[in-house]
Amino acid sequence: VGVMKGVIVGIAPNVQIIDISHDVAPQNIASGAWMLASAYRYFPEQTVFVCVVDPGVGSSRSAIAIQAGNRFFVGPDNGLFSYVLAEQTVYAACVLSRSAFHLPQISSTFHGRDIFAPVGAYLARGVGISEVGMPVEPAALQRIDVGQLVRSDRGIDGRIVHIDRFGNLITSIPIALVPMLFSEMPVRMTFPTLNVDVSECRRFFAEGSDREPFIYGDSSGYVGVAVRNGNAAKALNAGFGTPVTLVIGSK
Amino acid sequence: VGVMKGVIVGIAPNVQIIDISHDVAPQNIASGAWMLASAYRYFPEQTVFVCVVDPGVGSSRSAIAIQAGNRFFVGPDNGLFSYVLAEQTVYAACVLSRSAFHLPQISSTFHGRDIFAPVGAYLARGVGISEVGMPVEPAALQRIDVGQLVRSDRGIDGRIVHIDRFGNLITSIPIALVPMLFSEMPVRMTFPTLNVDVSECRRFFAEGSDREPFIYGDSSGYVGVAVRNGNAAKALNAGFGTPVTLVIGSK
Amino acid sequence: VGVMKGVIVGIAPNVQIIDISHDVAPQNIASGAWMLASAYRYFPEQTVFVCVVDPGVGSSRSAIAIQAGNRFFVGPDNGLFSYVLAEQTVYAACVLSRSAFHLPQISSTFHGRDIFAPVGAYLARGVGISEVGMPVEPAALQRIDVGQLVRSDRGIDGRIVHIDRFGNLITSIPIALVPMLFSEMPVRMTFPTLNVDVSECRRFFAEGSDREPFIYGDSSGYVGVAVRNGNAAKALNAGFGTPVTLVIGSK
Numbered sequence: 217v218g219v220m221k222g223v224i225v226g227i228a229p230n231v232q233i234i235d236i237s238h239d240v241a242p243q244n245i246a247s248g249a250w251m252l253a254s255a256y257r258y259f260p261e262q263t264v265f266v267c268v269v270d271p272g273v274g275s276s277r278s279a280i281a282i283q284a285g286n287r288f289f290v291g292p293d294n295g296l297f298s299y300v301l302a303e304q305t306v307y308a309a310c311v312l313s314r315s316a317f318h319l320p321q322i323s324s325t326f327h328g329r330d331i332f333a334p335v336g337a338y339l340a341r342g343v344g345i346s347e348v349g350m351p352v353e354p355a356a357l358q359r360i361d362v363g364q365l366v367r368s369d370r371g372i373d374g375r376i377v378h379i380d381r382f383g384n385l386i387t388s389i390p391i392a393l394v395p396m397l398f399s400e401m402p403v404r405m406t407f408p409t410l411n412v413d414v415s416e417c418r419r420f421f422a423e424g425s426d427r428e429p430f431i432y433g434d435s436s437g438y439v440g441v442a443v444r445n446g447n448a449a450k451a452l453n454a455g456f457g458t459p460v461t462l463v464i465g466s467k
Numbered sequence: 468v469g470v471m472k473g474v475i476v477g478i479a480p481n482v483q484i485i486d487i488s489h490d491v492a493p494q495n496i497a498s499g500a501w502m503l504a505s506a507y508r509y510f511p512e513q514t515v516f517v518c519v520v521d522p523g524v525g526s527s528r529s530a531i532a533i534q535a536g537n538r539f540f541v542g543p544d545n546g547l548f549s550y551v552l553a554e555q556t557v558y559a560a561c562v563l564s565r566s567a568f569h570l571p572q573i574s575s576t577f578h579g580r581d582i583f584a585p586v587g588a589y590l591a592r593g594v595g596i597s598e599v600g601m602p603v604e605p606a607a608l609q610r611i612d613v614g615q616l617v618r619s620d621r622g623i624d625g626r627i628v629h630i631d632r633f634g635n636l637i638t639s640i641p642i643a644l645v646p647m648l649f650s651e652m653p654v655r656m657t658f659p660t661l662n663v664d665v666s667e668c669r670r671f672f673a674e675g676s677d678r679e680p681f682i683y684g685d686s687s688g689y690v691g692v693a694v695r696n697g698n699a700a701k702a703l704n705a706g707f708g709t710p711v712t713l714v715i716g717s718k
Numbered sequence: 719v720g721v722m723k724g725v726i727v728g729i730a731p732n733v734q735i736i737d738i739s740h741d742v743a744p745q746n747i748a749s750g751a752w753m754l755a756s757a758y759r760y761f762p763e764q765t766v767f768v769c770v771v772d773p774g775v776g777s778s779r780s781a782i783a784i785q786a787g788n789r790f791f792v793g794p795d796n797g798l799f800s801y802v803l804a805e806q807t808v809y810a811a812c813v814l815s816r817s818a819f820h821l822p823q824i825s826s827t828f829h830g831r832d833i834f835a836p837v838g839a840y841l842a843r844g845v846g847i848s849e850v851g852m853p854v855e856p857a858a859l860q861r862i863d864v865g866q867l868v869r870s871d872r873g874i875d876g877r878i879v880h881i882d883r884f885g886n887l888i889t890s891i892p893i894a895l896v897p898m899l900f901s902e903m904p905v906r907m908t909f910p911t912l913n914v915d916v917s918e919c920r921r922f923f924a925e926g927s928d929r930e931p932f933i934y935g936d937s938s939g940y941v942g943v944a945v946r947n948g949n950a951a952k953a954l955n956a957g958f959g960t961p962v963t964l965v966i967g968s969k
Contacts, residue, residue, distance in 0.1 A: 217737075217739075218736055218737050218738035218739055218757060219738070219756075219757045219760045221736040222736060222738075222757065222760040222761035222762070222765070223760050225734050225736065225761070225762060226760070226761065226762040229734070229762070232476050232480070232484075233734075233736070234469055234472040234473060234476065234484070235468075235469050235472075236469035236470070236473075237468075237469055254470075255469060255470045255473065258470045258473040258474050258477070258580065259473035259476070259477065260473070260476060260477040260480070263473070271923075271924075272924055273922075273923065273924075274921065274922030274923055274924055274925075275922055275924035275925075323935065323936075323937040323939075324921055324922055324934075324935060324937075325922075325923060325934070325935075325936065325937045326937030329760065329937065330937075419525065419575055420524070420525030420526055420575050420576075421522075421524065421525055421576060422522075422523050422524075422525055422526035423525075423526075432575075432576070433574065433575060433576075434574075434576065435574040435575075435576045435577030435580065435581075437574075483727050483731070483735075485720055485723040485724060485727065485735070486720050487720035487721070487724075488719075488720055505721075506720060506721045506724065509721045509724040509725050509728070509831065510724035510727070510728065511724070511727060511728040511731070514724070670776065670826055671775070671776030671777055671826055671827075672773075672775065672776055672827060673773070673774050673775070673776055673777035674776075674777075683826075683827070684825065684826060684827075685825075685827065686825040686826075686827045686828030686831065686832075688825075
């Protein structure tokens, strides 16, 4: 990763370079997409995000740049930008076809260094997104399932989209959709495939006992399930993709 | 952590952001306090330290900012600044009550991003510490036991305040207190609760054999016990808080 | 490591500081040397590399600075710069004897903070390399075996010089020496001490099956052996230093 920064400062010497995370499980696109989703809004406008979770490097997947909202995203066209594409207005997208903005020699295994980093640096220097490649329809870009919600009789159906390093389970259900989460109204999270129900709600981790799993509002902006001083993923035997239903009221 | 930096550059675009360490054991305040203690003196004056070892986030613990010596410290009031408070003159301390300097939406689990990072960025931009909240008496701030020394007949009593990633045991006894450490005078470190004595002293790790535990001057400025190419914590079965006595002379 | 950056910004406030890697196995000089070799060319001219893989700290090994090509290197004289010395023109080298450019107090275990970081910062500020110490003959600097190649009847003899975090085996054989690697001509990598032959060649990781080890062009610029979605080092029982022969044609 340091090498990518070397490439960037060689092109754009005065740029601020910030690491979002290196904790993405190797080659896990869904996890990388989620981490980007939970972070990008906190960065200033005009930020260029150079993203490398790229198991398909060397295959036929395209390298792309996207202007979404007032920020730029550079990386592989493999679904990594699915949340961004779903949440932001896409002003432009292009395939990185202009080799003048790449390193002179392109390896087959490290496009982060050879293509994404230099293109990102040129964008940060003010080069227009239309200059770095050929336009592509945003609708044609790859997307992964970002856990779209379904409201049913039983409640809101979603799934686990992320497990953080403490083992907390983050669902695809935004806190903003459930204003009654910390009201008097009973709420419970069911895991239909696991035959488990979590009915305790806590505003703060510091509350209550250590053993009991509970529903909480994750700092990412989504509803989560945690065990204080424990690992909810292990305790409930839940994983990435596990379906959940948030049931509101005493049904 | 990248998200906190995104928040910071959004407020103070030209600031230098440096990570001290992400190796603090999760939620271990004593370990975080020690790492800050061993690092802060090496940073320039006017540095703002934004510190997040925050197991009590969401509970009633306060968020604070401190001006100590010529540096600023922002974080939870949970003892993380105990060494700083013990070692530096405190010119001002305040509780971060002015929400104008926070992010608009405050999560209950990530004050690092929502409160400490923006306040730290405003301080780095030159906002006065008295503007970000209400003054609080330094004496009223939380402190942990930072291993205060007791001189006894037998020598200097202290305890293990840190175990580094190599398993080296760092005591609360400053090297500066023991000028005879590498002289002709015999010195030994006793672990009264473990019935262990270490009597070998080495100036350099590269000296001597691989098996023998030895006393050395840790780069943090404190006396340590190590095993070359080994793990002293495991070899001696010692841990955080284990009492030690440094005996000088052949008593 | 954060402490070293604190020292640097105290001396050279406007410098860009970039981490190359903290993944070097503790105290492994050969691995550190290789990582530096695979990275330094991607950084701009005038970059100062401050390098700390320093198992001999406190022993009699010297602290040195080198101007090689148009870049500067500061660190221990223990072989860490062997690739740089082999690959670049050395314009100047010196032993860091002038304590005016060190921290006032030198610990015996952390020269990275106390000597290399401040000297690197002064070089970045424009201090001449001849000012920070006494000149030394480049030929007198320590070097490790960087896997020099031997062409034999059987092919090109080299060895494994690096194992990356995925378990891919990187050899000392530059891709540039083997233009026929992805041509019609049969090529195989033999591991004479292991009685193993790898004869499949792949341009991309995404090609082919998951089980079969294959030869590929590593992004470092050297020929490698990998197992897709697997660990080649474990699968072949190969390690650092294992001899290899690249046989070209159907001999």
